[in-house]
Amino acid sequence: MEALRRLAASFRLRLIPICVLLNCLVTPSASDNTTNGTSVSTTTTSRFMFSSAAAASSSSGWFEKLNLPKIVKAGDPVLHQPAREVDAVEMKSEKVQKIIDDMIRVMRNATGVGLAAPQIGIPLRIIVLENTEEYMSYFTKEEIEAQDSRPFDLLVILNPKLKKKSNRTALFFEACLSVNGYGAVLERYLDVEVEGFDRYGETIKINASGWQARILQHECDHLDGILYVDKMTPRTFRSAENTNLPLAHGCPKLGPR
Numbered sequence: 151m152e153a154l155r156r157l158a159a160s161f162r163l164r165l166i167p168i169c170v171l172l173n174c175l176v177t178p179s180a181s182d183n184t185t186n187g188t189s190v191s192t193t194t195t196s197r198f199m200f201s202s203a204a205a206a207s208s209s210s211g212w213f214e215k216l217n218l219p220k221i222v223k224a225g226d227p228v229l230h231q232p233a234r235e236v237d238a239v240e241m242k243s244e245k246v247q248k249i250i251d252d253m254i255r256v257m258r259n260a261t262g263v264g265l266a267a268p269q270i271g272i273p274l275r276i277i278v279l280e281n282t283e284e285y286m287s288y289f290t291k292e293e294i295e296a297q298d299s300r301p302f303d304l305l306v307i308l309n310p311k312l313k314k315k316s317n318r319t320a321l322f323f324e325a326c327l328s329v330n331g332y333g334a335v336l337e338r339y340l341d342v343e344v345e346g347f348d349r350y351g352e353t354i355k356i357n358a359s360g361w362q363a364r365i366l367q368h369e370c371d372h373l374d375g376i377l378y379v380d381k382m383t384p385r386t387f388r389s390a391e392n393t394n395l396p397l398a399h400g401c402p403k404l405g406p407r
Contacts, residue, residue: 218252218256219256219271221256222268222271222328223328223329223330224328224329226271229268229375230377231375232374232375233266233268233274233275233372233375234274234275236275236276236309236347238351241308241349241350241351242351246308249272249274249276250278250306252270253267253278254278256269256270257280264278264280264365264366264368265277265278265369266369266370266372266373275308275373276306276307277305277310277366278305278307279304279305279365279366280302280303280305281301281361281365297360297361298361300360300361305356306348307354307356308346308347308348309347310344310369311346312342312343312344313343314341314343315341315357315359318339318340318341319407320338320405320406320407321335321383321402321404321405321407322335322336322338324336324368324382326368328372329377331389331390332389333393334379334382334383335382335383335386335401335402335404337407338364339363340359340406341357341363342363342366343356343357344366344370383401386398
């Protein structure tokens, strides 16, 4: 986790962040519904900053952390091959619901903003993503504006199908929990649409822009066996501590194209 803290501090604005400066103890949220393409949580998600006192008073929280699935790292075959769709009859099954709950817990424990099922070793087309006000509080106003970041409630999407909504693109630094300690520049669409199913098999459609659109593209890539390094701009791959160094001569500039 110390490595993740350093990575977040170094990458900050220019990456899809994979953690903030502290761990969190998390109370899982209840089910989510979607209205007009926007996920609406039926209860308020409780997130508490980690402390030894909190840990001492919540032994169940420790057991939950110990039982979390491991995040699969680059090189594992599950990250490099397409995942299969979730069958309609499987969507409400106890097995799939458990996978979804585990994904949410893993994402929040890493204080990430998105996770795909292959990242916990499961080759199913499921993604989860979330951007909370608390998470955004770790960034300055200028950084939030540059990221085009807005809070959104937990989204659970099965069998997502992504398409671009415009030809607007931009170049950003990006990182991933499955490629720990590194990042690179790649091009992302700024406006996308995703159709799929929620965790209960109901159809949903999300129109996303900016930060949320980038997260959706990153996670949908995982479902096709694609890591960001497979699409990165040549000569931009670098370790976290070198993120602030100038790009090599001839590399394109960051930002809108």
